[in-house]
Amino acid sequence: MKKYAVFGNPIKHSMSPLIHTYFAKHSGIELTYEAILGTIGKFELEAKEFLNKGGKGFNITLPFKQEAYNLADIKSDIAKITGSVNTISIKDGLIYGDNTDGSGFIKDIKNNIGYDIRKKKVLILGAGGAAMGIIPNILYEQPSEFKIYNRTYEKAKKLCNKFLDIGKLDIVSLEDLKKNKFDIIINSTSAGISGTEFFLPKNFFENDAICYDLSYGAASNSFKNWANKNKLTFYDGLGMLLEQAADSFYIWELKRPVITDELKNILLKKL
Numbered sequence: 351m352k353k354y355a356v357f358g359n360p361i362k363h364s365m366s367p368l369i370h371t372y373f374a375k376h377s378g379i380e381l382t383y384e385a386i387l388g389t390i391g392k393f394e395l396e397a398k399e400f401l402n403k404g405g406k407g408f409n410i411t412l413p414f415k416q417e418a419y420n421l422a423d424i425k426s427d428i429a430k431i432t433g434s435v436n437t438i439s440i441k442d443g444l445i446y447g448d449n450t451d452g453s454g455f456i457k458d459i460k461n462n463i464g465y466d467i468r469k470k471k472v473l474i475l476g477a478g479g480a481a482m483g484i485i486p487n488i489l490y491e492q493p494s495e496f497k498i499y500n501r502t503y504e505k506a507k508k509l510c511n512k513f514l515d516i517g518k519l520d521i522v523s524l525e526d527l528k529k530n531k532f533d534i535i536i537n538s539t540s541a542g543i544s545g546t547e548f549f550l551p552k553n554f555f556e557n558d559a560i561c562y563d564l565s566y567g568a569a570s571n572s573f574k575n576w577a578n579k580n581k582l583t584f585y586d587g588l589g590m591l592l593e594q595a596a597d598s599f600y601i602w603e604l605k606r607p608v609i610t611d612e613l614k615n616i617l618l619k620k621l
């Protein structure tokens with residue numbers, strides 16, 4: 351039986367085992383997929399142990415995505431650009447590292463929501479690992495403007511510099527937000543995890559702007575409340591979670607699973 355897993359810390363909350371087991375069952379593929387609590391400082395050792403015991407591949411979530419990048423012998427272009435890996439696969443004895451977060455985000459926005467980022471004015475809130483994972487893919491879509499606001503200026507600056515070769519990402523201060531009219535506001539901050547309320551100035555968005563939170567469930571409620579208060583359409587990151595999982599599944603099995611409403615409903619009940 352083919353063995354897959356997800357490494358993270360914490361990992362108890364992960365819905366990846368459920369998603370991949372569902373994908374496998376509905377694709378007629380036999381595999382196992384387990385959640386592994388990685389030990390901080392021992393990721394490489396534990397990941398290699400999993401592979402030595404016959405593991406065919408695994409996903410990586412916080413906080414090991416950068417270590418997974420270092421583990422890979424061969425890195426995909428997007429993994430190189432982001433310096434972060436969420437999917438490891440084995441081919442001909444070599445460890446391949448890829449990142450499906452950005453492609454998963456774009457697929458959800460484009461195919462599920464039916465929104466085209468091209469020529470739109472895009473704002474991303476937050477400048478951590480989650481932002482880093484999707485910024486290049488957004489740049490590839492060629493928005494007319496792409497700005498980042500983060501509480502800590504230096505972290506936003508670092509991301510702008512990191513992606514200079516791909517496209518233009520400008521920093522905007524809280525004070526200057528109101529000089530803009532964004533079409534789409536993406537929340538990548540972890541503020542919602544602690545339930546922090548969103549304090550943002552008014553009127554820095556078009557009336558028909560959409561809001562997208564990379565988190566889902568309770569962690570996306572703060573931003574959802576803010577979007578609702580401002581009468582903006584809101585989407586959480588559940589669709590992205592499913593799409594990035596489907597892209598990982600494709601890397602391993604060369605078969606793209608179907609994301610059904612049944613699966614979405616199973617996940618919604620778990621939130």
Ligand code: ATR
Nearest residue numbers: 476477478479480481500501502505539540541546
């Ligand atoms: P992740 O990998 O999930 O992106 P991270 O790397 O810790 O997590 O980044 C979290 C982001 O959320 C950071 O940009 C952080 O802002 P700082 O760079 O100023 O730390 C942002 N963030 C977290 N809590 C926040 C809050 N209460 N208000 C605003 N931004 C917050």
